[in-house]
Amino acid sequence: MFLCLFVANPASLTLFQRAPYSGRSLESELDEQWMRQALVAAREAQAIGEVPIGVCIVSENQLIAVCGNRTRTDCDPTAHAEIVALREAARKLGNYRLTGVDVYSTIEPCAMCAGALIQARVRRLIYGAPDERAGAVVSRFRICDTDFLNHRIEISAGVLEAECRALMQEFFQTRRGRIVD
Helix, strand or coil: CCEEEEEECCCCEEEEEECCCCCCCHHHHHHHHHHHHHHHHHHHHHHCCCCCCEEEEEECCEEEEEEECCHHHHCCCCCCHHHHHHHHHHHHHCCCCCCCEEEEEEECCCHHHHHHHHHHCCCEEEEEECCCCCCCCCCCCCHHHCCCCCCCCEEEECCCHHHHHHHHHHHHHHHCCCCCC
């Protein structure tokens, strides 16, 4: 069922359709939708033996890139999900400046990845769970919104945090041989 809302414009009458009120903003619903895409990429990375981190890059609500970690697969220490996704997005858009894009990461980016987000000039970073050990957005450093760099990124944290955190915890518990139910 859709609700119709008529808005009088001096020149004409325009019809807008709107879904029934859900109690959440459209932005938060979209953030969850895109974070779920990043979680799929994280699970795919996990399935090939990588640390399960996934990233989704979106421009004007259109998917540009979705990638998981590839450090072991590519034998490349810089092949973090964020870097791989930024490379793919830059290639697709034909520009190394990714102004106007939103980056969804399942985990708070490290210093290398946060720096790359700054260099790419992304508009917004949305991440799931904090990385208390190596997070460079809030947990350890504040690279994305520091006042001494020439670009600041809008930051939203905690989108599907429990699911993102659980995926990482499960991975490391299994890796250490301690499966916890």
